Amino acid sequence: MKYSFEKGFLWGAATSATQIEGAAFEGGKGKNIWDHWYEIEPNRFYNQVGPTKASNFYVTYKEDIQRMKEIGFNSYRTSISWSRLIPDGNGAVNEEAVAFYQSLIDELINQNIEPIIGLYHFDMPFAMQEIGGWESREVVEAYSRFARICFELFGDRVKKWATHNEPIVPVEGGYLYQFHYPCVVDMKRAVQVAYNTMISSAMAIREFRKVKVENGQIGIVINLTPSYPRDAQNQDDVKAANIADLLFNRSFLDPSIKGTYPEELISLIKENNLLPVTNPEDYTLMKENTVDFLGVNYYSPRRIKAKEAAVDPSKPIMPESFFDNYDMPGKKMNIYRGWEIYEKALYDIAINLRDNYGNIPWYVSENGMGVQDEERFLDENGIVQDDYRIEFISEHLKWLHKGISEGSNCFGYHLWTFMDNWSWLNAYKNRYGFYRVDLNNHFERTIKKSGLWFKQVAESNELVIED
Numbered sequence: 416m417k418y419s420f421e422k423g424f425l426w427g428a429a430t431s432a433t434q435i436e437g438a439a440f441e442g443g444k445g446k447n448i449w450d451h452w453y454e455i456e457p458n459r460f461y462n463q464v465g466p467t468k469a470s471n472f473y474v475t476y477k478e479d480i481q482r483m484k485e486i487g488f489n490s491y492r493t494s495i496s497w498s499r500l501i502p503d504g505n506g507a508v509n510e511e512a513v514a515f516y517q518s519l520i521d522e523l524i525n526q527n528i529e530p531i532i533g534l535y536h537f538d539m540p541f542a543m544q545e546i547g548g549w550e551s552r553e554v555v556e557a558y559s560r561f562a563r564i565c566f567e568l569f570g571d572r573v574k575k576w577a578t579h580n581e582p583i584v585p586v587e588g589g590y591l592y593q594f595h596y597p598c599v600v601d602m603k604r605a606v607q608v609a610y611n612t613m614i615s616s617a618m619a620i621r622e623f624r625k626v627k628v629e630n631g632q633i634g635i636v637i638n639l640t641p642s643y644p645r646d647a648q649n650q651d652d653v654k655a656a657n658i659a660d661l662l663f664n665r666s667f668l669d670p671s672i673k674g675t676y677p678e679e680l681i682s683l684i685k686e687n688n689l690l691p692v693t694n695p696e697d698y699t700l701m702k703e704n705t706v707d708f709l710g711v712n713y714y715s716p717r718r719i720k721a722k723e724a725a726v727d728p729s730k731p732i733m734p735e736s737f738f739d740n741y742d743m744p745g746k747k748m749n750i751y752r753g754w755e756i757y758e759k760a761l762y763d764i765a766i767n768l769r770d771n772y773g774n775i776p777w778y779v780s781e782n783g784m785g786v787q788d789e790e791r792f793l794d795e796n797g798i799v800q801d802d803y804r805i806e807f808i809s810e811h812l813k814w815l816h817k818g819i820s821e822g823s824n825c826f827g828y829h830l831w832t833f834m835d836n837w838s839w840l841n842a843y844k845n846r847y848g849f850y851r852v853d854l855n856n857h858f859e860r861t862i863k864k865s866g867l868w869f870k871q872v873a874e875s876n877e878l879v880i881e882d
Contacts, residue, residue: 765818
């Protein structure tokens with residue numbers, strides 16, 4: 416069976432600056448929150464591996480871009496490190512960083528690989544966190560300035576930009592569940608962070624329009640986790656799933672694309688005394704500065720059921736005050752990551768964007784499978800035989816193709832990620848890449864079976880499944 420994709424379909428992978436560059440204290444870079452957190456609590460990181468060297472991309476980017484070309488990439492998403500470009504977040508521009516990113520972008524273009532550049536990927540400059548991070552409007556303004564500088568410096572060659580990657584994650588990690596710095600547990604502050612992040616996105620889009628990047632487009636990358644009720648016939652389950660969808664998906668999807676928040680979400684936040692501090696001009700700012708396209712990171716669905724026990728009023732309010740997570744029997748699992756594998760959700764996302772969001776142009780900006788101890792699957796030639804990853808990608812592409820064939824406006828598919836990279840508190844626990852990175856041998860890269868397979872898919876622009 417053949418699944419063909421339109422001419423010009425984007426094939427590639429995604430990563431971020433902090434997760435691959437390394438050189439955390441070189442080239443004039445300032446400290447970000449991950450550098451700081453690793454300094455003060457290295458025990459929090461898997462095997463105590465921090466971001467200091469990551470995957471050494473700062474040194475080997477030219478060879479790595481050649482490797483991308485060798486496996487058929489025509490596009491690649493990464494981010495610009497705010498603290499590398501502007502070490503304190505709001506002061507002088509670091510010319511060494513400018514030279515690095517200019518060279519990186521030029522190298523991609525020279526290899527006919529379209530750069531898609533993100534502005535923020537969890538990497539708040541530490542100096543900005545010290546004055547409140549995303550809780551602070553001063554930081555929002557500083558981010559807007561950073562965005563404008565990026566557009567002015569690199570917009571002559573970079574035509575696709577993203578304001579944020581997965582804006583819900585710093586909210587969850589930093590202000591609810593303690594897996595990102597500053598490890599606060601406070602839903603009201605979490606709501607403020609989420610709101611200010613959306614204001615910062617709108618401000619960046621406004622700056623993009625002012626700079627007038629020729630043939631440029633600006634979007635946002637949102638990790639969508641479709642919320643499925645335990646029982647679609649049970650109204651309490653359906654209501655609970657809708658609340659989860661409002662909190663985790665639509666709180667970013669709607670303001671980004673429609674320029675407004677869902678009334679249901681506003682009511683929920685208001686009823687629970689969680690309203691953020693706003694400015695009078697915010698409504699117009701958001702309404703007038705919506706995205707041109709959407710990046711969708713999809714890994715796993717969310718299964719929801721109605722609350723089974725009364726909420727303890729003495730405990731702080733949390734998202735789980737409104738629903739329970741449902742452990743669905745018989746689900747397919749990636750046991751290494753603890754995530755359900757449910758490929759059809761990618762189709763459901765495609766149809767949702769078609770029907771409820773004006774059929775906005777979008778692409779799969781991340782999809783992938785992290786596996787622990789992949790050395791188990793090395794063959795006699797030193798190649799990881801990751802058939803599980805090939806199957807994972809194939810099944811998702813089949814459902815994506817179905818969504819496209821039914822009219823959803825999807826223009827690309829990117830895997831997370833090009834090569835094994837450093838992944839926040841998990842460090843190198845789970846491996847995701849088309850290339851293996853050997854941390855014990857000078858970061859040596861070795862292609863995996865999935866990389867060779869992906870080359871055929873990308874270069875032929877079709878997925879072939881043997882019957």
